[in-house]
């Protein structure tokens with residue numbers, strides 16, 4: 001049987017831990033080749049964990065690279081690539097994004113690099129972000145745009161890049177806080193613990209003009225939540241072990257909502273949603 005090949009494209013070090021990490025770990029354990037591409041070095045990140053030691057802006061890229069390496073080890077990615085673009089930082093107004101950062105480089109520059117990797121790795125499934133970035137960080141929106149452009153370039157025989165053209169048959173966006181997941185965990189937390197960390201998220205979901213789309217695929221990852229947690233904790237400067245990411249007890253998450261959700265952006269094969277397997281429908285024999 002052909003080895004299953006899955007490629008994740010993420011914006012910053014730590015996104016691989018917060019979006020689809022347990023799914024990545026599950027596929028590694030099941031024998032797939034699971035490749036990670038990280039677009040930026042995360043150097044605009046600040047220390048977000050109050051219990052972490054201070055880090056100067058000069059030290060930040062090195063620190064974040066070491067954190068990423070530890071998270072990669074926890075998840076078990078087969079191979080990783082860093083595109084090393086400069087982190088744009090979070091800006092509500094796109095006009096504030098600094099020159100020379102990832103979100104402002106000409107689209108085809110990173111897209112060609114990624115297309116070359118796609119031709120080399122020949123993934124059956126690529127996971128990126130939703131068109132709106134999932135949350136409106138300029139680097140997350142750029143990651144979506146770069147991924148979709150790279151897939152076009154990779155499959156086009158007229159594009160002069162190393163490697164044979166390769167068309168990726170299924171493309172997904174990872175989702176984290178879908179309404180279904182948040183409501184399920186919120187209700188269970190209120191019932192068992194009398195309080196929930198999701199009040200703010202629910203308010204945001206309710207304020208949106210349209211509800212966020214329901215996932216097209218729900219991958220069962222109950223046995224891989226510890227690996228995701230280890231990857232999150234590897235990002236010492238970014239993740240507070242007493243904070244939001246760890247506010248729901250693991251046993252409760254495993255019981256109530258042991259899934260990671262994905263939106264289907266494109267498929268060459270017929271699918272029945274919700275899928276429970278990102279490779280469903282692909283003929284990989």
Ligand SMILES: [Zn+2]
Pocket residue numbers: 011012015137140
């Ligand atoms: Zn990010």
